Amino acid sequence: MRKPIISMILFLGLLSVTPAQAENIILRSDTPDQHVVVPGDTLWGIASRFLKDPWRWPEIWGLNREQVKNPHRIYPGDIIVLEKTPYGSRLRLAEDNADIRTVKLSPKIRTEQPSTAAIPSIPASAIEPFLSQPLVIEKDGLANAPYILGSSDNRVVLSTGNTVYVSGLPEDKGTAWQIFRPGKALKDPDHNDQILGYEAIYLGNVKANVFADVSTVTITRASEEILKGDRLVPSPDIIFNNYAPHAPESSINGRIISVYGGVTEIGRGAIVTLNKGEQDGLEMGHVLAVYRKSQAKSLTGKMVQLPDERTGLVFIFRVFDKISYALIVQSTQSIKILDAVKTP
Numbered sequence: 028m029r030k031p032i033i034s035m036i037l038f039l040g041l042l043s044v045t046p047a048q049a050e051n052i053i054l055r056s057d058t059p060d061q062h063v064v065v066p067g068d069t070l071w072g073i074a075s076r077f078l079k080d081p082w083r084w085p086e087i088w089g090l091n092r093e094q095v096k097n098p099h100r101i102y103p104g105d106i107i108v109l110e111k112t113p114y115g116s117r118l119r120l121a122e123d124n125a126d127i128r129t130v131k132l133s134p135k136i137r138t139e140q141p142s143t144a145a146i147p148s149i150p151a152s153a154i155e156p157f158l159s160q161p162l163v164i165e166k167d168g169l170a171n172a173p174y175i176l177g178s179s180d181n182r183v184v185l186s187t188g189n190t191v192y193v194s195g196l197p198e199d200k201g202t203a204w205q206i207f208r209p210g211k212a213l214k215d216p217d218h219n220d221q222i223l224g225y226e227a228i229y230l231g232n233v234k235a236n237v238f239a240d241v242s243t244v245t246i247t248r249a250s251e252e253i254l255k256g257d258r259l260v261p262s263p264d265i266i267f268n269n270y271a272p273h274a275p276e277s278s279i280n281g282r283i284i285s286v287y288g289g290v291t292e293i294g295r296g297a298i299v300t301l302n303k304g305e306q307d308g309l310e311m312g313h314v315l316a317v318y319r320k321s322q323a324k325s326l327t328g329k330m331v332q333l334p335d336e337r338t339g340l341v342f343i344f345r346v347f348d349k350i351s352y353a354l355i356v357q358s359t360q361s362i363k364i365l366d367a368v369k370t371p
Contacts, residue, residue, distance in 0.1 A: 053079045054109075054116060061121070064105045070148045070271050071342065071356055077109060077118060082272040082314035082340070082371060087117050101146050148271055148312065149354055153296060154344050157287075159263055160205065163224040163347045169209050172258040173197075176241065185253040187231070189246045193259060196235060196242035203262040204244070206230040206253055213350060215302045216282055216365055223302060223349040226285065230257055270312030272342060274371050277308045279315060281368045293355060293362040299341065301351045301368055309351050313343040316371040317355075317362050338362055340371065 058077050074081035101107075106121040173195040178185060185191055196204075210226035231249040235242055246253060281303035286293050293299060303309050318335035325331050339358035343351050355362060 055079055058109060061106055061108045064101060064103050064107065064146060066103045068103070068146045069150060070101070070146060073107060073146075074272065080371070082274050084118065085271060085273050103146065149342050149344065149356060153354055154298070157298060157345055157352055160207075160227070160229045162227055162229075162345070162352065163213070163350050164209070164227045166222075166225055168225065169207060169227065169258040169260075172207075172260060173204075173242075174259065175206070175253065175255055175257050177255045183254070185246060186249045187246055190236075191233070191244055191246060191253075193233075193235075193242045193244050194240075196238060196244070196259065198238040200261040202235040204233045204235065204259040205262050206233060206246075206257050207260055208254075208257050211285075213284055213300060213302075215349075216284065217302065223284075224347070226300075227260075232262065233259065270310075270344075272314045273312055275308060275310075275313050275315070277370070279303060279307065279309065279313075279368070279370045281307070281315070283317070283362065283364055283366050283368060286364060293358070293364075295339070295355050295358045297355045297362075299353050299355060299362075301341075301343075301353055302349070303368070304349045304351050305346050306348055309343055309346050311343055311346055314356075314371060315341050315343070315353070315368040317341060317358070318367040318369060319360075319363070320365065320367055335367060338366065341368060 054077060062073060062076055064073070070084070071081055074084035078084055078087075101120070108119055108121050110117045110119055173193050175185070176192045176194050178189055178191045182189065206229075207227045208230055210228040212225055213223045214220040215223050228251070230251050230253050232247045233244040234247050235244045237243040244259075281301050283293070283299045284302045285300035287298040287300075290297075301309075301315075316337055317339040319338045320335060321333050322330045323333055338360050339362050340356050341353035342356045343353045345352040353368075
């Protein structure tokens with residue numbers, strides 16, 4: 028049953044917001060008194076309805092740190108209430124039998140739903156392909172992986188529905204595989220272009236039909252052109268990412284070093300690579316502010332570094348040791364490779 032879980036959330040919510048936290052949080056001028064969660068909502072979107080700084084919603088939500096990071100308890104049909112307190116405002120979930128002055132609900136039994144039914148932090152469609160892919164590999168990390176030999180009709184470019192032949196495909200790794208091609212080196216501009224890893228370019232999926240010295244597979248999805256020599260990696264389980272937006276507790280100073288798709292100017296909804304990772308204290312759910320680094324020429328002809336100008340926000344959704352992947356969730360102007368990312 029979900030009732031005990033919601034009651035626990037409400038109890039915790041009454042304990043943890045401090046006057047100092049509440050004083051520093053700015054509500055939107057058009058903040059609603061309550062919001063009914065509907066399919067398609069995200070934690071980021073809901074927070075944006077109440078707060079000018081959406082990543083600060085945990086500070087007035089009132090859960091402890093671990094629950095805030097991974098809140099699998101907000102579902103379509105739940106009602107989020109903006110409650111006034113002596114110290115400011117607090118967001119909370121309405122109970123099923125909440126006072127009718129807050130919301131009126133018909134009595135009903137609500138059963139525990141699987142965690143996958145909970146609303147996501149950010150749009151799942153934007154990041155789902157990146158949750159099940161390796162993305163970052165060591166140098167020559169694909170050198171020993173099974174590879175595509177070609178098709179019976181000697182096609183140069185292979186695509187969805189084609190039957191192709193693969194060398195070195197082991198039978199004990201399952202029938203679901205992904206296709207990759209080694210990509211560019213990911214370099215750290217703040218440390219003499221030190222190589223942090225190599226990008227693996229995702230090309231599509233295959234299903235193994237017959238295992239042998241030369242195995243037969245069918246391409247079930249092709250996101251890009253697939254060629255002879257492209258490598259196969261077993262399909263991993265999807266990493267379920269429902270970490271709520273929250274700022275890092277430590278100071279982070281990094282850079283955007285790459286953008287998925289190879290464009291140079293980046294806007295809302297783009298996937299970017301950062302030169303900071305788990306070893307730097309980043310984790311899934313962290314929100315960082317993006318700052319434009321620019322220069323101007325003085326009257327003497329000398330280039331002068333201008334103050335950093337904030338241009339957007341990124342949401343970290345996948346973290347490796349030295350690298351992270353983030354979704355641009357807000358941008359006031361175009362964002363570029365080498366722009367800075369910092370704790371907001």
